[in-house]
Amino acid sequence: MESRRFLRTLAGAGATALLPGGGNAARHAPSLRYLRPPGALAEADFLANCIRCGKCGEACPNRCIKYFGLENGLDSLDTPYIVPREQACILCMECGQACPTGALEQLRREAGPIMRSVKMGHARVDQSLCLSYQGKTCGVCYRACPLQDVAIRVGMLEQPQVLAACVGCGLCERSCIQIPQAIRVIPNRDGAPA
Amino acid sequence: MNAADEQPFFLWRHLNRLRWLTLSLVFALLVLLPFLHLYQTYVAAHAYDFLAPGERLIYDAMEWLTGPFTSDPARDLDAIKGTTWSGNFFGLALSDPLALAGHIAASLSLHWAFVLSALIPVVATIIFGRFFCGWICPATFIYELNETFAAWLRRAGVPLGDRRLSKRLKYVVLGAGLVLCAVSGSVIFAAIYPPALVGREIYYAIAQGGFGVGAVFFLLTLLFDLLVARRGFCRYLCPGGALYSLLGRYRLFRIRRIVHNCNDCVKCNVVCEFGLDPMRDGFGQECNNCSACIAVCPVDALTFKVGVRDDPAQGPGHQGSAYRRRRQREDESDTGAAA
Numbered sequence: 330m331e332s333r334r335f336l337r338t339l340a341g342a343g344a345t346a347l348l349p350g351g352g353n354a355a356r357h358a359p360s361l362r363y364l365r366p367p368g369a370l371a372e373a374d375f376l377a378n379c380i381r382c383g384k385c386g387e388a389c390p391n392r393c394i395k396y397f398g399l400e401n402g403l404d405s406l407d408t409p410y411i412v413p414r415e416q417a418c419i420l421c422m423e424c425g426q427a428c429p430t431g432a433l434e435q436l437r438r439e440a441g442p443i444m445r446s447v448k449m450g451h452a453r454v455d456q457s458l459c460l461s462y463q464g465k466t467c468g469v470c471y472r473a474c475p476l477q478d479v480a481i482r483v484g485m486l487e488q489p490q491v492l493a494a495c496v497g498c499g500l501c502e503r504s505c506i507q508i509p510q511a512i513r514v515i516p517n518r519d520g521a522p523a
Numbered sequence: 524m525n526a527a528d529e530q531p532f533f534l535w536r537h538l539n540r541l542r543w544l545t546l547s548l549v550f551a552l553l554v555l556l557p558f559l560h561l562y563q564t565y566v567a568a569h570a571y572d573f574l575a576p577g578e579r580l581i582y583d584a585m586e587w588l589t590g591p592f593t594s595d596p597a598r599d600l601d602a603i604k605g606t607t608w609s610g611n612f613f614g615l616a617l618s619d620p621l622a623l624a625g626h627i628a629a630s631l632s633l634h635w636a637f638v639l640s641a642l643i644p645v646v647a648t649i650i651f652g653r654f655f656c657g658w659i660c661p662a663t664f665i666y667e668l669n670e671t672f673a674a675w676l677r678r679a680g681v682p683l684g685d686r687r688l689s690k691r692l693k694y695v696v697l698g699a700g701l702v703l704c705a706v707s708g709s710v711i712f713a714a715i716y717p718p719a720l721v722g723r724e725i726y727y728a729i730a731q732g733g734f735g736v737g738a739v740f741f742l743l744t745l746l747f748d749l750l751v752a753r754r755g756f757c758r759y760l761c762p763g764g765a766l767y768s769l770l771g772r773y774r775l776f777r778i779r780r781i782v783h784n785c786n787d788c789v790k791c792n793v794v795c796e797f798g799l800d801p802m803r804d805g806f807g808q809e810c811n812n813c814s815a816c817i818a819v820c821p822v823d824a825l826t827f828k829v830g831v832r833d834d835p836a837q838g839p840g841h842q843g844s845a846y847r848r849r850r851q852r853e854d855e856s857d858t859g860a861a862a
Contacts, residue, residue: 373708377630380622381713382609383723386731387560390567390597396727398736404709406736407723429609429618430626431634 361401363410364449364497364516366394367418368425368434371520378432381407385424385433393418411449413499413514418449420475420498440476443496448521450497450514452481454489458511461488470501470512529781531817531826539818542658549607550664553722557729558585559600566596606722607659608713609640616640619655619719620648620770621763625712628704645770652771656757656764657796657813661725662717662741666754667796669745673753684751687798688759690809697765716763717741717756754796764809772808773831778817780804784824785840791816791825801825804836 366385369375386394386409393416397405411418420443425433436442452470460467461483468487474480480495489501489512499514562585565574574582585596593599604611609618616636623641627633648655656663673683703711713719720737727735744756757764780801791801794815799805801816817825822842828834839845 374630377708377710378626378634380609380618380626380710381719381723382605382622383726384605384609384611387556387604387726388601390564392564392730396731396735404707406714427604427611429616429634429640430630430637 362513362516363401363412364418364499364514365518366409366411366424366433367420367422367443367447367449367496367498368436369449369518369520370432370434372518374520375432375518376404376408378430379408380430380432382429383407383409384427384429385409388423388427390421390423391419392416394424411499413502414510415503417499417503419500420447420496440479444476444479444494446521447496447498448517448519450499450516451495452491452497452499452501452512452514454491455511455513458507458509459489460507460511461486462511467506469504469506473500473504475500529783529826531781531823535814535817535826536820536823537818538814542813542815545658546660546664546667549659550661552603553606553661553725554729556603556605557726559589559596560726560730562586562589563596563600606719606726607655607661608716608719608722615643617643619716619763620645621712621716621766622710622719624701624766625704625710628701629708629710631705648767648770649773650775651812652774652777653764653767653809653811654771655767655811656761657811660718661721663757665721665745666717666748666757669748670754670796673749676749683749684753684755686752686755688752688755690759690798692759693761693765694769696760697762700762712762715740717744717761718763754798757796758798758809767811768808774808774812775829775831776812776827777830777833778806778810778812778814778825779828779834780837780840781824781826782837783841784822785842786822786824787840787843787845788821790819790821794819802840804834806833 365372365375366389370378383396386396393411393413394409395412397408397410399406401410409424420438422436422438422443425435428435434446436446454462454470456462464486466486468483468489470489471477471481471483471487475498476494476496479492481489481491481501483489491512497514497517501512502510502514505512558581561578561581565571565578565582571579571582589596589600601611602613607619608622609616611617616639618637618640620641623637626637644655677683700712700715714737720741724734724738724741727733728738747755752759778801785802787802789802792799795801796813796815797809797811799807799810812827817827824840824842
C-alpha cells in the first residue's frame with residue numbers, strides 16, 4: 330500500500346510537470362529561436378508523434394539536426410531542432426524518410442512537395458543591418474537560397490526581398506556575411522498551412 | 524527412452540555464450556553506427572581537407588572498414604540505421620513494441636508503417652518470450668557488466684543492496700506510463716527506458732558532441748542496481764520488460780527442469796538475473812530464456828521445451844539430499860520388513 334501511494338504521488342508530480350501548459354511557457358521562451366526539421370507536424374502533434382529515436386539526426390548529411398536537453402522544457406527533451414545560423418537545413422528530406430512515426434512528413438526532394446508541405450519558418454531581412462540596403466552590394470543570401478526567385482528575389486544593388494514561398498530552411502541566415510546576421514528565419518511551429 | 528536417462532541437447536549449455544556474443548555485437552553496432560554516420564557526412568561534404576585531425580582519423584578508419592564493401596557510402600551505409608528503439612536493418616524497419624505502445628497512447632492514433640515495424644518484434648516476443656531483455660537489449664549488456672562489478676565489490680567486502688521488491692511494480696510503471704503518455708501527449712517512455720537511452724546517448728556522445736540528460740538517468744539506474752536491488756531496474760521497474768513479459772506469457776519456447784537430474788544445488792537460482800526460481804520450476808512469464816541457468820547447472824538438469832505452459836512444480840530434485848534421505852529411509856524400512 331505504501332509503495333502504491335508513493336507511485337500515485339509520483340504520477341501526479343509527473344503529470345503536472347508534463348502538462349501542455351507548462352510546456353508552452355518554456356516553448357515560447359524568447360531566448361530560444363529554433364526550427365523543427367522540415368515537414369514537422371504542428372508542435373503539439375509533433376511532440377505527441379516523435380518517439381525521440383534520433384534517426385532524423387542520423388539521416389541528416391548536413392549535421393544540422395541537434396537534440397534538446399532540458400533547455401526547452403521537459404516535453405521537448407530529446408526532440409530534434411535546427412539553429413540555422415549554426416548549420417542550416419539543405420532540404421534534402423532525408424530526415425522525413427527516416428522518421429518512423431510520421432512526426433516528420435515523408436516528402437520527395439522536389440520543389441513542389443517541399444513548397445507545399447514544408448514551413449519551418451519565414452526569413453526576414455533587417456534593412457538596417459543588410460549590406461545591400463546600406464549601399465554595399467552583397468546578394469549572398471539570394472545566392473544561398475535553394476528556391477531562388479521563388480522564395481527570395483533581389484532588386485537594385487542586390488537588395489533582398491523575401492517572398493511568401495519561403496520555407497524557412499535558413500541557408501540565407503547561415504550564409505549572411507554580416508555579424509550579427511541581417512537576415513533571420515522567424516520560426517513557424519504550426520506545421521504547413523493547409 | 525527412459526525418462527530417468529533424459530539429457531538436455533548438448534548445445535543448450537553453450538547458448539549463454541552465443542547470447543553474450545549477440546549482446547556484444549548489438550552494443551558494438553550501436554557504437555559503430557554513429558561513426559559511420561559521421562563518415563557519411565564527411566563524404567557528403569567532400570571535406571576531407573578541412574577535417575580536424577580527430578575527424579580525419581574517423582574518416583580514415585571508417586573508410587578502411589567499409590571501403591571493401593561499398594563505393595557509395597552515402598547510400599550503402601544507410602542499410603543499418605537507428606537503435607533498438609527504432610531502426611532500419613537492410614530495408615526492414617524494426618521498432619520496439621514499447622515505442623509503439625507509447626506512440627499510440629501519446630498521439631491517440633495509428634501510424635501504419637510504424638505499427639508494421641513493431642510487428643516482427645511482437646510476434647517474436649509471443650513465440651520466444653522476453654528474449655529481447657536477455658539477448659538484444661544494449662542496457663542489459665551494461666547491467667550484466669554492472670552485476671559482475673557488484674560481485675567483485677561484494678567479494679571485497681563492500682556492502683551492497685539486495686532488496687526484493689514486488690515484481691508487479693513494473694506493470695504499474697507500464698500502466699502509469701501509458702496514462703502519462705496520453706495525458707501529456709508525449710512519449711515519455713523514451714526518457715526512462717534504458718535501451719532507448721543507451722542507444723541514443725551513445726549516438727549523442729559520438730555524433731552530437733556529448734552525453735545528454737538520459738545518461739544521468741541511466742547512471743542512476745546503475746546505482747539503483749548496485750545499492751538498492753540486484754538488477755533492480757529490469758526486475759522491478761522496466762516498462763518494456765513488463766510489456767514483453769505480458770506478450771511472452773504464453774511463449775512457445777521455455778526452460779524446464781529435469782527433476783531426475785536435479786540435485787537442488789541452487790546455482791540456477793543464484794545466477795538468474797531476474798530473480799526467478801528455476802530450482803522449484805518457477806519460471807513464469809518473466810523468464811527471458813537467457814539460458815544462464817542451463818549454462819551453470821552442474822548436472823544437466825535444465826533444458827528447453829516447447830509448450831505454452833511451465834511444468835507444474837515437481838518437488839525436490841531426485842539427486843538432491845531430501846530425495847536421497849527419503850530413499851535411504853525407504854531402503855532401511857524395506858530391509859527391516861524383510862528381516
